[in-house]
Amino acid sequence: MSSRAQRVRDVKAYMLHASAWRETSLIVQIFSREHGNVAMVAKGAKRPYSALRPVLAAFQPLIVSWTGTGEVKTLTRADLTGIRPLAGRSLMSAWYMNELLLRLLPREDPHPVLYDAYDAALQALEQGAQAASALRSFEWTLLEETGYGFEGEPPQFDDPIEEKRMRAVLRERLDELLGRPLRTRQVMLDLRRYS
Secondary structure (H helix, E strand, O other): OOOOOOEEEEEEEEEEEEEEEOOOEEEEEEEEOOOEEEEEEEOOOOOOOOOOOOOOOOOOOEEEEEEOOOOEEEEEEEEEOOOOOOOHHHHHHHHHHHHHHHHHOOEOOOOHHHHHHHHHHHHHHHOOOOHHHHHHHHHHHHHHHOOOOOOOOOOOOOOHHHHHHHHHHHHHHHHHHHOOOOHHHHHHHHHHHOO
C-alpha cells in the first residue's frame, strides 16, 4: 500500500457538525456528494484570522478539498458557494436532518441521490416552504438510500393528510433503526408545544 496521501479537490459538500480539537483546530464532519460523510481536521480554524473560520458553518453549500489516508482527513481548503439563511423551525429542521445523516450513514459511503435530496430540502427550508413536506421527502430518500425504504413510489408529501400519515410511518421506521430518539426531534416537539 502506498504511503502517499490521497488528495481530493473541489468537492461539493456541507458541514454537518464541528467540535473543538486542541487549542486552535476543529474536527468537522463533512457530507459530500461523491464521498459521503468524511471526518476532517480543520487545522487553525479557531484562530481569529483563519480563512476557514467564517466559511465552516452548518447548512451552507461548500466546495472543499482535503488530503489523507486515515480515518480522519486534513481539510486543506473550503469555500462558500452560497448563503442559506435559516431561522426558527427551518433551522431546527435542518439540524434534525444533520443528526439523521450523522447517525445513519457510515463513513465515506457516497450517496449522490441523498446529497441532492438534502440540498433540495435545505433550499425549500430557506425559501420558507412547508418544512414538514421537505422533511418527509428527505426522510423517505434517506431510508431508500440506506436500504430501509418502502415498496412503491414516494407519496405526495405536499398533501397535508398524506404528510401527516407518512410522518408516523417514517418516524416509526427511523426510531426502529436508531434505537433511541433523536435530540433534535425532542427539541422540535417541545418548541411545537409553545407555538
